[in-house]
Amino acid sequence: MVGIKLNKIFFHRLFNNLVEFFRSDASRFLFPALFLVLVFYIIPVIISVYLSFTPLKNWNIDRYAGEIIGFENYYKFFYMLTHDPSVKAVFLTTIVFVALTLTVNVLGGLGLAIATYFMSEKAAGGTQLIWLLPRMTPIAVYSMIWYYFFHPSSIGTLNSILLHLGLIDKPIDFGQGIIPWGAWAIIVFVNGLVGVSYGMIVFTSAISNIPKELVIAARVDGASNWEITRRILIPLLKWHIIYVTTWQLLSLITTYDHLFLLVKWGLVNRDYGTTWSLYIYNTAFQLGETDQGLAAAAGVILVLVSSGLGLLTLKLMGFEKMIKPPRGDI
Amino acid sequence: MVVVRLDRVTKIFKGGVVGVKDISLTIKHGEFMALLGPSGSGKSTTLYLIAGIYKPTSGRIYFDDRDVTNLPPKDRNVGLVFQNWALYPHMKVYENIAFPLRLKKLPEEEIKRRVLDVARMLQIDKLLDRYPWQLSGGQQQRVAIARALVKEPDVLLLDEPLSNLDAILRISVRAELKRLQKKLGITTIYVTHDQAEALAMADRIALINEGRIVQVGTPEEVYNRPATVFVGGFLGNPPMNFLEAEVEDLDKEIFLVIGKYRIRAPERYWSIIRRLKTKRVIIGFRPEDTSIKPESLDTICLPGRVYGIEPLGRENIVVIEIGGELVKIISGRRISLTLDQMVWICPVMEKIILFDPATGKALDRLVVEEKIRAI
Numbered sequence: 001m002v003g004i005k006l007n008k009i010f011f012h013r014l015f016n017n018l019v020e021f022f023r024s025d026a027s028r029f030l031f032p033a034l035f036l037v038l039v040f041y042i043i044p045v046i047i048s049v050y051l052s053f054t055p056l057k058n059w060n061i062d063r064y065a066g067e068i069i070g071f072e073n074y075y076k077f078f079y080m081l082t083h084d085p086s087v088k089a090v091f092l093t094t095i096v097f098v099a100l101t102l103t104v105n106v107l108g109g110l111g112l113a114i115a116t117y118f119m120s121e122k123a124a125g126g127t128q129l130i131w132l133l134p135r136m137t138p139i140a141v142y143s144m145i146w147y148y149f150f151h152p153s154s155i156g157t158l159n160s161i162l163l164h165l166g167l168i169d170k171p172i173d174f175g176q177g178i179i180p181w182g183a184w185a186i187i188v189f190v191n192g193l194v195g196v197s198y199g200m201i202v203f204t205s206a207i208s209n210i211p212k213e214l215v216i217a218a219r220v221d222g223a224s225n226w227e228i229t230r231r232i233l234i235p236l237l238k239w240h241i242i243y244v245t246t247w248q249l250l251s252l253i254t255t256y257d258h259l260f261l262l263v264k265w266g267l268v269n270r271d272y273g274t275t276w277s278l279y280i281y282n283t284a285f286q287l288g289e290t291d292q293g294l295a296a297a298a299g300v301i302l303v304l305v306s307s308g309l310g311l312l313t314l315k316l317m318g319f320e321k322m323i324k325p326p327r328g329d330i
Numbered sequence: 331m332v333v334v335r336l337d338r339v340t341k342i343f344k345g346g347v348v349g350v351k352d353i354s355l356t357i358k359h360g361e362f363m364a365l366l367g368p369s370g371s372g373k374s375t376t377l378y379l380i381a382g383i384y385k386p387t388s389g390r391i392y393f394d395d396r397d398v399t400n401l402p403p404k405d406r407n408v409g410l411v412f413q414n415w416a417l418y419p420h421m422k423v424y425e426n427i428a429f430p431l432r433l434k435k436l437p438e439e440e441i442k443r444r445v446l447d448v449a450r451m452l453q454i455d456k457l458l459d460r461y462p463w464q465l466s467g468g469q470q471q472r473v474a475i476a477r478a479l480v481k482e483p484d485v486l487l488l489d490e491p492l493s494n495l496d497a498i499l500r501i502s503v504r505a506e507l508k509r510l511q512k513k514l515g516i517t518t519i520y521v522t523h524d525q526a527e528a529l530a531m532a533d534r535i536a537l538i539n540e541g542r543i544v545q546v547g548t549p550e551e552v553y554n555r556p557a558t559v560f561v562g563g564f565l566g567n568p569p570m571n572f573l574e575a576e577v578e579d580l581d582k583e584i585f586l587v588i589g590k591y592r593i594r595a596p597e598r599y600w601s602i603i604r605r606l607k608t609k610r611v612i613i614g615f616r617p618e619d620t621s622i623k624p625e626s627l628d629t630i631c632l633p634g635r636v637y638g639i640e641p642l643g644r645e646n647i648v649v650i651e652i653g654g655e656l657v658k659i660i661s662g663r664r665i666s667l668t669l670d671q672m673v674w675i676c677p678v679m680e681k682i683i684l685f686d687p688a689t690g691k692a693l694d695r696l697v698v699e700e701k702i703r704a705i
């Protein structure tokens with residue numbers, strides 16, 4: 001009885017609050033944003049969660065979408081994760097790919113931003129432009145470049161270089177022949193190169209906001225470039241490093257566009273070139289027999305895992321301290 | 331402690347912007363030299379050249395007899411204090427001060443001893459555990475000075491270190507800084523655009539304008555014998571007054587004609603005017619070396635109209651219009667003047683300085699230059 005009463009009060013209050021919100025000016029300001037979030041995030045999430053509880057296959061909505069099978073898709077996914085070698089490989093690949101690419105992205109971006117800081121203006125501009133190229137190149141073209149670079153026959157750029165240098169005597173199949181590290185190296189390399197530019201831009205603009213007197217002062221006191229980097233630039237870039245790390249972590253977990261092409265073209269091994277998000281895509285749309293229920297369950301788990309990881313990174317790196325209380329007592 | 335010598339130093343930036351041009355300047359052992367000039371005149375550039383942050387386009391820089399022109403900043407042993415103090419925001423005060431010593435890889439006890447010594451000297455030893463943003467402006471400025479002094483530099487370079495402080499604090503820190511400098515006996519170059527600061531603190535002042543040194547001398551010299559119209563107009567508050575005049579040489583006497591009125595030229599200038607065959611001059615006189623009289627008593631007085639009165643408490647500044655020009659005169663605390671009243675202003679004859687309108691240089695300087703050229 002008490003429970004029902006409390007519930008009534010709760011809903012009554014919620015309802016009143018909602019009515020108040022929609023009457024207030026705030027709702028008018030927030031409406032466009034809320035609308036977008038609703039249409040492009042909340043609704044798809046609800047649909048995905050729903051689908052993960054149905055046995056939907058081959059997009060046969062009429063037949064399967066109305067049927068609720070509970071957690072069966074989740075059990076299936078965990079069973080495959082522990083028993084199916086392909087899914088195991090996908091899981092392992094995801095971890096390795098995200099960890100290594102993230103490291104390359106953040107350290108590469110930081111290294112480039114700092115290196116260009118110490119360069120002359122012209123050299124710095126040129127260097128940065130080169131590193132932006134992967135970002136500016138269409139995904140298909142960019143993937144094609146690396147497809148030919150790592151191609152397993154002697155037409156592959158890398159193979160032909162190695163052959164010419166006499167380091168090998170027959171072409172190597174990097175992506176399919178050296179498993180898993182060959183495939184991993186290629187996907188980390190290709191995605192790492194694309195992601196570096198993001199960190200580079202964020203860190204470059206952050207460095208340009210550091211008063212140059214700080215660096216001059218250190219220089220007058222005898223600091224080398226390395227000491228300036230370690231003792232002044234990096235500590236002052238701390239928040240930007242946290243931000244870029246978190247951002248890149250989340251986008252790497254969900255990215256699959258380059259991987260999709262590399263796998264499809266057969267440059268890298270299917271199992272060790274596929275990450276979790278590509279696996280979801282393939283399961284839902286690609287393989288002969290598609291299983292949207294299973295894909296949806298894998299997707300829901302992925303969202304949970306990445307939200308957890310995102311929060312964990314922020315926590316570990318002390319994000320709360322970044323959001324400083326406003327100055328003054330207002 | 332060293333003697334710093336700049337020998338015809340020029341710095342031209344990319345795009346042809348002139349930082350400083352042909353600067354020669356010697357700063358003596360333990361001297362407090364102020365580098366005074368308006369914004370953009372090249373003061374910071376000069377300082378950075380001495381520190382080694384900029385390399386001169388031409389010319390040489392010496393510390394004693396050592397040519398340091400191509401030496402990197404770290405090998406010059408200079409302490410530098412910036413206008414914005416440039417304290418490292420992520421380090422506590424202790425670490426900020428210790429930083430130069432850390433870079434030298436000194437043992438920890440020695441670092442600690444020296445940081446504490448200098449902190450005590452500057453009375454910031456209670457603040458060592460704070461971050462820069464937890465300090466007041468005056469405290470931050472002391473930390474910046476401590477960081478420059480802790481490495482026991484040969485030369486101390488200060489780039490407008492007081493300009494971020496409020497007026498009252500600035501005046502008290504001014505005296506303190508000068509005492510400290512004298513106590514340590516460290517050769518110091520102090521950049522400022524505040525003429526009062528330069529006059530109050532410096533042993534000598536180097537006035538710099540548009541990248542060139544205009545005059546170097548003790549505060550007394552540059553104030554009383556400005557070499558150019560610029561120097562006269564830059565020093566003093568209010569600065570020197572200027573009036574243009576025609577020269578009228580009547581053989582027996584020389585007169586200066588301003589509009590309808592004429593005054594007798596100071597006698598010490600007669601031979602100079604005749605030697606230089608000067609036709610026009612700028613008459614310069616200081617507001618405090620001029621009196622206001624109800625009628626003309628002297629051949630050096632000019633008539634004018636009271637244009638405005640600015641009470642300053644201790645004294646009054648009377649603005650007077652003479653033939654369309656405004657001049658400012660400091661008069662005593664009590665005055666009985668009304669607006670638009672006609673009065674006579676009478677500069678003290680000995681304090682008048684005459685300048686050449688074409689070059690802006692003082693006539694006695696021009697005559698010396700001419701003599702040198704004649705040899």
Ligand SMILES: Nc1ncnc2c1ncn2[C@@H]1O[C@H](COP(=O)(O)OP(=O)(O)OP(=O)(O)O)[C@@H](O)[C@H]1O
Nearest residue numbers: 343347348349368369370371372373374375376523
């Ligand atoms: N790094 C630079 N590159 C190009 N021009 C510069 C540079 N630094 C200074 N300048 C130019 O050189 C001239 C002198 O500058 P400087 O900074 O020495 O002036 P300043 O006397 O210190 O002025 P302020 O009182 O405003 O600090 C200015 O015209 C300035 O624009």
Ligand SMILES: [Mg+2]
Nearest residue numbers: 373374375489
């Ligand atoms: Mg300056």
